[in-house]
Amino acid sequence: MTTLNPNVAAVLDQAPSPPPPSALARAAQRNRGDRWFFRVVTAAVWLVPLLVIVFLGVLLVSAWPAMRKFGFGFVLSKSWDANAEGGEAYGALPFIYGTLVSAFFALLLAAPVGIGVATFLSEVVRGKLRSVIAFLLEILATIPSVVYGMWGMFVLAPFIARHAQPQLKIVQTHLDQWFGKGNVPIFQFRGFPNGLGLGTAILVLAVMILPLIVSISLDAMRAVPTSYREAALGLGATRWEMIRIAVLPPARSGIFGACILALGRALGETMAVTMVIGNDSSIHWSFLRQANTISSIIANEYGEAADLKLASLMELALILFVMTLGVNLIARYLTGKLGIKPAVK
Amino acid sequence: MKTSTRIPSDIDPLQLSIGEEPMTAPHQRPPSTQAASPDSQAATAAPQQPRLPLTVAPSTRMPPSRGVPTEPLETRIAVRNLEAGYANHKVLKSINMDVPPRSVTAIMGPSGCGKSTFIRCINRLHEETPGAWSRGEVMLDGQDLFHPSIDPVDMRRKIGMVFQRPNPFPTFTIYENVAAGLRLNGWRRGVMLDERVEKSLRRAALWEEVKDRLHTAGTGLSGGQQQRLCIARAIAVEPEILLADEPASALDPVATERVEELLLDLKKDYTILLVTHNIQQAARVADRTAFFLLGDLIEYGPTNDLFTKPKDSRTDAFISGRFG
């Protein structure tokens, strides 16, 4: 590492003591130049904390009117209505629900597949096949959110509406029979299905976070020394047993970190979700009903919001920020243990 | 006839050079008694010719020769025309060798001579590396291990391996490490498993040191202890052969000595193949020694013979430390 010991740097910045008088002037000028250089660089670096402080400040100040008016109840309130009795009443619960449910279930779908693919790439295939699959995953990772949204809106949603919903309707009638009507309404739907809703959002999010999980889990598995694999094989383990004993356990924290990182990404995802989730600001237990996440309600309503509504949206932004921050810090801690540093979410 | 297989400690093999005989009486026989053993007769008849590796017909008897126990020996592992390499690079060139049971056979040679590759072919670990290939036969008790009908997984249970750097499974406890091979074979938790674990740890001379912390992490032990743990893990499944790829090279001298003592003890029950780059280690521990150089088996015979009267000049040069 080419870092300079700060003490040495400090010494270099000051006029050196023993040089002969003829060189002193030149040295002083050089050190003065260096000092200015580092002053400029340091000042630039200070912009980062400044930026973060301003960011937090703006968020807090903008959200303050809502925080003052609704207090802690904001987090638990289900209403989102400009025309409620007694004035405007806004609450965060539907959006917190939408954000958490969509992200959590997306992870639930994507994690096993992602870890399985990563294991496959790390332990089972070599050479050409591995490069091809890795390349395809690279493409998946690069596709922008809006394009996923387009696909979700125009391909996945109609597909679900036409092929999945009728089947799920049948499943729902069974569930109603076994558990009583309305007790397990996870696939309940009324009216004409257009395929948009919480379920579609979950599917699109799952596809989006999949390459991330594969990539970081793969790193974690590749980091396990070959020696353990050989020890397992030497004991007479089959390939799967070798993976189970010698590869997955040491890679555990890295894989877990990958999942948490993917969760953080899913929590903050905006465009694709907004395009498929259908914009319904209430809580339904059914996966087929429409919903909203924090990011989608902000995307939908920020443009025309004012005063209290705006402040409420900013409070929602604050809540989302805290959520993603917490999740990302945990993830970086977990992957940091392996020295894996994902530079990009 | 003297049956010791050891070079006595006051002789340092490195001090020998071509033509010089050690002066200590027990290892020196007057020429008249040499005629009694057919092997040495051949040796005195053509002392300067490069000596062919010892081969026997697949029937199992080997002629007794000086320095080897006189009871009739079977061949445990017979290697025939083994060639191996990676991609375009050939590492082993047609090796032929017989390994007797219940002994330590050392494979020694300078870096890059193919000794690790050789030993990894025995348990077919070599082919797990991408691009690796091998040809030839390795017969274990007469059965060719490379035969298509043999599943490497099954076969590896009979052949245990210890590696250069101790590699206990990092997330397993000491107990779980030793039990790992058994659990794979279907052993469930219970008294019998506990007993087997204890037996293996005792045999590996580690029991006393870890019996109170069986359920702590395997990585919490010192290097030497970890290596003995790996040995315990390998012998827990009661293999018949034990392969050791420079097991002491990462250890300090005290730990090395313990591992060597352990190998000497284990050879009563196991056939051990030991790869080493340390000449003295081969001299201390092995009954027979094979000298490999650049993929060829140059010389193979009882350790005593190899060190005191190497047949090939290259062997002699290596032992004298002139290269390596």
Added chain:
Amino acid sequence: MTKHPTNHANYRRWKNRVVQGVMIVMVAICIVPLVALMWTLLSQGLNSVSFAFLTHLPKPPGETGGGLGNAILGSLLILLFAAVFAVPLGLALGIYLTQRDGTRLASFSRMLLDVLSGIPAIIVGVFIYAIVVRKTGFSLHLGFSTLAGSLALAMIMLPIFARATEEALKAIPRTVDEAGLGLGLPRRTVIVRILVRAAMPSILTGLFLALARVGGEAAPLLFTTQRSDFWPSHGVTDLATLKPLLEPVASLPLVIFEYSKSPYEDWKAQAWGASLVLVVLVLAIRLSTKAFTAWRYGGQGTHV
């Protein structure tokens, strides 16, 4: 207590095969959405893309012949200025983090960069709206503009690019540093003219990968640029006063978003065309950068 040896061995073999089969199924699950997406993108998108499409201005719905020239140009413009803002700051951060590693400011900045990278893009957009775009309150009062969009993208790019720069500078061996100092050059010259120059290929790689990453973002642009149906102002006086930076600009991701929501079929078709163009653009940057790095430096690269 032990299971029957042969049965158990067979069971293990069977289990091994089943698991590997499951893994193959999972790979197939991965590939299916990709193939579906690419297929749709190509079949729907290619219908709309033509030379006119790429170079003309949009027309109202119903009129044929609209194009996305201004959106493509707008995206490139926003990316250019995002780089203009992010590069100096990123370089400064990279230099500081390698030269003054271990100081409190260094660790503090690293942590804050992590925090920054975790901010969802939509919130960055909302923040930039609040302090740059708004015409009331504590803000720069610039209105919807290219500049605002660039600032938002720069804020998202910064952690990525700063980390890439830091890694690039760290990779230079210490001896290069010492050689420069040994020649009697002042430290600032060594840093700027020797170290940064030596790290330049990696830094550029990091830059392009970061640009490819933010080029597809729509969320930060939602509230910072608006849409525009015209080319950016390009009269001589306009350019001199930097007018194009201060007016709303069209961008590919926003056009896609907007057209997708519209009820007009031809706009939806154009949205597919725009999607194809955007994907091709972003993929081209990313894949060519990675290919170049792999070709030149064989294997080693930043994990981006």
